[in-house]
């Protein structure tokens with residue numbers, strides 16, 4: 001039996017075990033959009049097993065953490081929350097399960113087993129698909145269970161998915177990473193790069209289009225090297241509707257009727273080949289906001305980070321893309337305070353930011369990750385200095401965003417209307433091609449449609465528009 005069919009059998013058994021009682025679950029997701037997508041699969045499986053979602057912790061019969069380990073603050077958050085749940089466990093006997101990236105780190109699972117022995121189930125990134133089987137064992141045998149493997153898991157197709165939105169859907173196209181940037185834990189916890197088959201991706205997106213989804217977010221740790229490892233290693237893959245690379249994948253999705261927008265995260269600058277740039281330029285549905293992680297603007301720091309490009313190469317790539325892609329906007333990730341980063345080297349980062357005027361900058365304080373080369377470097381930067389640089393970068397970014405917002409005033413923007421604004425029920429909210437939030441007054445009929453809006457004012461993190 002294929003592994004997913006086998007798990008579907010376990011889903012039935014869990015349902016029977018509960019004798020169709022309506023039990024409630026709560027999933028707490030940390031980290032990136034790949035994790036969000038994994039949580040949608042966990043929700044899908046739980047609903048198949050007869051569970052219903054709740055947002056109220058006190059109501060839940062099962063609480064599941066989907067963890068991230070890219071930065072340290074996620075660990076503090078998990079341990080804080082576990083302390084809080086101890087009472088619920090004692091009073092109600094709820095099931096507590098923890099999965100995701102952090103579970104691939106032995107020092108973390110050791111700490112959980114020692115300090116939080118009431119946790120029922122630990123599972124890793126490669127065993128997520130076996131959640132129904134593991135849950136059944138934990139329920140039936142009333143024993144603590146750990147299901148974590150260290151090899152790179154295969155990609156299993158066909159898990160049920162419960163999606164967070166009816167308009168926008170995330171589709172993971174590849175798992176893992178082979179880049180080993182020296183600060184990053186991902187290659188150790190998500191394993192080696194492996195791509196999904198073109199046919200599985202295209203069929204999934206066609207199904208989504210049929211269900212009315214309009215925006216597709218393609219996900220992977222390194223999306224623009226889609227199928228590269230397969231080609232290099234001679235691993236079999238089947239070309240489908242002309243898809244044999246990331247560029248051809250974009251072109252094939254662009255042809256799918258019903259889909260209005262295509263986005264993707266994260267590409268790596270070193271893999272940004274001309275065919276991908278041409279595909280972005282020529283595919284009308286591919287959004288022209290491109291996320292291009294910089295990490296640092298200094299060539300020496302980039303080398304220490306093992307990023308495989310220089311400051312000049314990054315700038316040249318950005319220029320080339322701007323020339324080739326009309327209306328291109330860029331967003332980026334920057335790490336502040338990598339070991340050994342000097343004041344002058346940090347200034348290089350500020351200079352690149354000044355030059356490229358990013359639409360959005362995701363800024364991170366360097367965080368030491370056990371097992372990475374960065375953690376072993378001796379010249380760690382004091383916290384206070386990291387914070388001081390972070391604040392300077394933040395001030396620059398915010399002033400640029402404010403300046404950048406001016407260019408929207410008076411323009412007509414195509415906005416995909418998502419629903420009512422959470423902060424103000426008199427307004428609807430949606431996003432531009434460049435992912436800017438726009439709120440406007442309008443009737444419910446606009447929801448789920450692409451609407452032309454005139455931008456009438458700007459407010460740092462959102463714009464206001466009118467029909």
Ligand code: 5AD
Pocket residue numbers: 070071183184185293295333334335364365366367368369
């Ligand atoms: N410390 C700080 N930021 C990190 N990132 C990855 N690893 C670390 C780390 N150890 C950031 C990078 C990456 C983003 C997803 O998270 O900028 O692009």
Ligand code: SF4
Pocket residue numbers: 177178179180181184185186187221222268
């Ligand atoms: Fe981490 Fe670098 Fe891989 Fe991104 S490309 S997941 S930053 S190792």
